[in-house]
Amino acid sequence: MCIWWQTGRIRPKDGLLTIPFFLLSLAAGVTTVWFQWNRGIAGESIPIGDYFERFEAAGYALWFYVAKDLVPVHLSVIYPRWEDRKQCGTHLDDVGHRHANVVGHEHL
Numbered sequence: 001m002c003i004w005w006q007t008g009r010i011r012p013k014d015g016l017l018t019i020p021f022f023l024l025s026l027a028a029g030v031t032t033v034w035f036q037w038n039r040g041i042a043g044e045s046i047p048i049g050d051y052f053e054r055f056e057a058a059g060y061a062l063w064f065y066v067a068k069d070l071v072p073v074h075l076s077v078i079y080p081r082w083e084d085r086k087q088c089g090t091h092l093d094d095v096g097h098r099h100a101n102v103v104g105h106e107h108l
Helices: 002-007 012-017 019-040 051-070 085-106
Strands: none
Touching: 012 019
8 A cells, every 4th residue: 555655556566575574464463373272261261151241241341442432531551350341331421421411501
């Protein structure tokens, strides 16, 4: 894409010049998969639940990060494990109450 942007065209030679980057990407991907299978989750049983439980967990994660975007307090690189998934909704409740207060005061 950068080559096309700079020169206005893409030649077969340009494709050959990108091969080393694709090979490095492939090596990094294979290394990651090996690490996860042999070191990261080696032999661990990961309960993922049925379709609805996974869908619910994805929803909680989505709203957790939406809340962190709207009210960026208590940010962390790694968040503690949720023992109760309802915990992620507390920040979103705060956002909803603040929004309701602002909207309510505008109409007074």
